[in-house]
Amino acid sequence: MPLKLLGCAALVLAGTAVGFMKARSLSSRRRLLAAIGTLMQDLATRLRYQSEDIFTLVTLAAKSAGLSIKEDADRSQGFLAWWELQTESFAPSHVLHNSDKELLSSFGSQLGTTDLEGQLSHIELCRVMLSKQLSEAEEEQRQKGRLYRTLGVFGGVSAAIMLI
């Protein structure tokens, strides 16, 4: 009997944990998208006032947005390759949706390739697109977050009842 009770408790805990983890992944996406938005805004400001190269500016902007960046990453293959490497580092693929990854990739593809005005327009466009994704992520977190947590708890409880 005590073993059965222990098993039940384990099932409830496991179900709850899965539900909370799933809900947490939703909030991770929202937080990451918000941080990328901060990076874009910071980068636009730095482009206006600092005439450093794009590697330096993105590194500084990413740091100020709280994103982890590989400072010793190889720059010899060009900015795009460097950017792909950095996005792999601060934006793990399981957290982001495909549309987020496409946006990040398109953001990096134009950085450093045009004059200041072109850069600022490009960043603004990406920020608008990002804000849509961010709203979607917030909505998803609000709707599905509670659902996942509830499902996790009830799933665990149901499994425990079945065991009894």
Add this chain to the structure above:
Amino acid sequence: MCKANDEKRLLQAAECLSTRLKSAIVRHGQALAHDTQELRLRLNKPFSAVCADEVFYFIRAGGLSINAEDDNIIVTQQDIDETLKRLCSYSVYARQNELNRGFVTLAGGHRAGVCGTAVIERGEVVNVRQVSSINIRVSGERKGCADPLVSIGAQGLLIAGAPCSGKTTMLRDLARQISLKENIRVSVIDERGELGGKSGGVICSDLGMCDLFDGYPKAVGIEQAIRSMSPDVVVCDEIGSEEDVRALALCACSGVRVIATVHASCADELRRKPALAGALGTGVFEHVAFLAGRRAAGQVTGIMKGGDVLAA
């Protein structure tokens, strides 16, 4: 040793080329190192290396040719785009002013000339799009090439020569040699970054004991140098504007001598430039040295007294 240094400088200049073109230079680095003055990229035309006497084209299968033929490496749009990005360290916005002026200075003092279609606003070039040609001028460092001018340099010297005659290389060596002489303080005003070849805060060219004003417009740099560094000699490259001449006049009345270069292949051409005639009139140049052309870069063909150039 000198050849190894030439090769190093050629490869340094080729760093900005697209991967495909750079590998062609790396393959022929030793053969081209000593003589190469320019690397020329023209869209849909053969990639070439311009030497003192010949123009070499790169053959796709390997090897060099002196004739433009079908099997040459042809410069593609991708080569131009990649090279332009590398020239600007992948940060076009940061080099926009330089691009608008038609050139970008690279680490080591090499200079890349860029031409395409100008975007004009209020009569000024505000952007260059559809770049079609890039000319990378390989900056040379020939220690000792200024030996014939060292004895007269500190008295004030104008080095005149046609493009690619070795003016900047000679000026750099002259500044180095004079600064190493006892009690001669030399300030170098390096408006375009070609003399010091500064990269990441490090001066890549050997300028001896010179004080380097990197990136300063000539007139501003000269004024600041006189105020802050108490130079005996001020060195600057390619003078010509009225503003430059006003700054030289300031040197003349401050007891500071000037060593400068100018585009002119003979005394006649010098006289036809009114601003320079004014500069010679200030007495800031005791001598004028004339260099031979592209085919004998760095060779001094004649030295005249500054006053004699005007009088002739």
